[in-house]
Amino acid sequence: MSYLLPNVTTKEGVDELILNTIDAVLVLRVGRASDAVCLQLDDILSKAVREVSKFAKIALVDVDSEEIQVYVKYFDITLIPATLFFFNAEHMKMDSGTPDHTKWIGAFHSKQDFIDVVETIYRGAMKGKMIVTCPLPPERIPKFQLLYKEI
DSSP: OGGGSOEEOSHHHHHHHHHHOOSSEEEEEEEOTTOHHHHHHHHHHHHHHHHHTTTEEEEEEETTOGGGHHHHHHTTOOSSSEEEEEETTEEEEEEOSSSOOSOEESOOSSHHHHHHHHHHHHHHHHTTOSEEEOOSOGGGSOOOOOOOOOO
16 A cells, blocks of 8 residues: 555655645654555555545655665664654654654554544644644553663
């Protein structure tokens, strides 16, 4: 389903999307088109495009692209798929009960879960908030153990 969503492979393309998406949530899925979990997430995103089209824009970013590595390092993307949210060129964060509030790691369980998250981010951003609380119950939030080496 990733062929239904716009693909961005350059830093300039990502910059342009972030800067030109006004009064809407920009959802960037960072991952690989060949990864099974990324394909599952792409399917959910492509099914939800119509429902969120009034308040969100969705794009896919290839993690293996050389030009994108600036963003991969900046947002510390080590697990894929990672989903980033922006509103009016500001990075939106979400408290989902995990140690990392800067991105959503893994796939959403359903299309409705994704719609609920994007709608919550949109409503919070319209009120001027930079961080919102995840509307999903804890059992539907992917859990990952973060390991820190050489601290």
